[in-house]
Amino acid sequence: MQPLEFLKLTPRTNCGECGYAACLAFAAAVTKGGENPRKCPYVDVSCLGEGGAPSEMGAGGVSGVAGLLDEKDKALVAHLKSKVREIDFSLVASKLGCGWSGPATDQLRFRYLGYEVTLSREGVFFGGKEVEEPRDQILLYNYVHYGGGGVRSGEWVGMESLPNSISKVRTLRVYCEERVAAYFCGKNALLRESAARIDGVFEDIAEQSCNVSFQVAVLPCLPMKVLFWDEERDEGFPPRVKVLFDRNVLAVLDLESLVFASERMAERLMELSR
Ligand code: SF4
Helix, strand or coil: CCHHHHHCCCCCCCCCCCCCCCHHHHHHHHHHHCCCHHHCCCCCHHHCCCCCCCHHHCCCCHHHHHHHHHHHHHHHHHHHHHHHHCCCHHHHHHHHCCEECCCCCCCEEEEECCEEEEECCCCEEECCEECCCHHHHHHHHHHHHHCCCCCCCCCEECHHHCCCCHHHHHHHHHHHHHHHHHHCCCCHHHHHHHHHHCCCEECCHHHHCCCEEEEEEEECCEEEEEEEECCECCCCECCEEEEEEECCHHHCCCHHHHHHHHHHHHHHHHHCCC
16 A cells, blocks of 8 residues: 555544654555554544455555565564674673673673663563564664674764765654654653653753753664754744764664664653653
């Protein structure tokens, strides 16, 4: 199913309840990214067929697309897991900013968006529970596989300043920045509460000339800076969010994982506010 086809199933009011700033962004996330169509309370999911598509829209469909993505993700998890098995955790732990549990259990331990993570050769665990979401596994295995990167530049830049990032800038905006802006519009205090729960460290907003500013170590060597400007209705300015990265961030993770890490941060901020 194409995004515009799914869009027809929404009321197109751009109310933001699904966590996306616009119905079109939600439709794209459902049909291209495997997002759950039930996140829009106004979509009649009963008209989605067995494959997830309305019967008159032909083959494929929402869950068909999601299913294919799922298979691709699972294959990537298996590949990365085998790569990580070759790594000596005791040697890379400090470069990754992780703790190492010692030779008996041989696990890496670190924080990720408020979760206590244990990563071993058997799998990835949050608070002792095995992680099922393949995209979280891909991100965390990838992080370990990259080995922690090099020295930080200390300079914050937007994704558009990173090399070969043109196609990712829009993805970051739709899946992360616009979602957070729409969700926390008029809710500065709630955003601060959620940010604190993922270990956000607040900055001087006067200096940044915004309403909320915080730094968060999404992974030990992956800091992000989030700037939030609330809506100014009288002036006609919508709410806005900008996510910044260290200029050397691509030594820590690839672009794709970076966008996903940003998307997960957005989801955690919203989830922890409920
Ligand atoms: S919940 Fe999302 S998709 Fe549904 S009407 Fe609101 S903005 Fe559109």
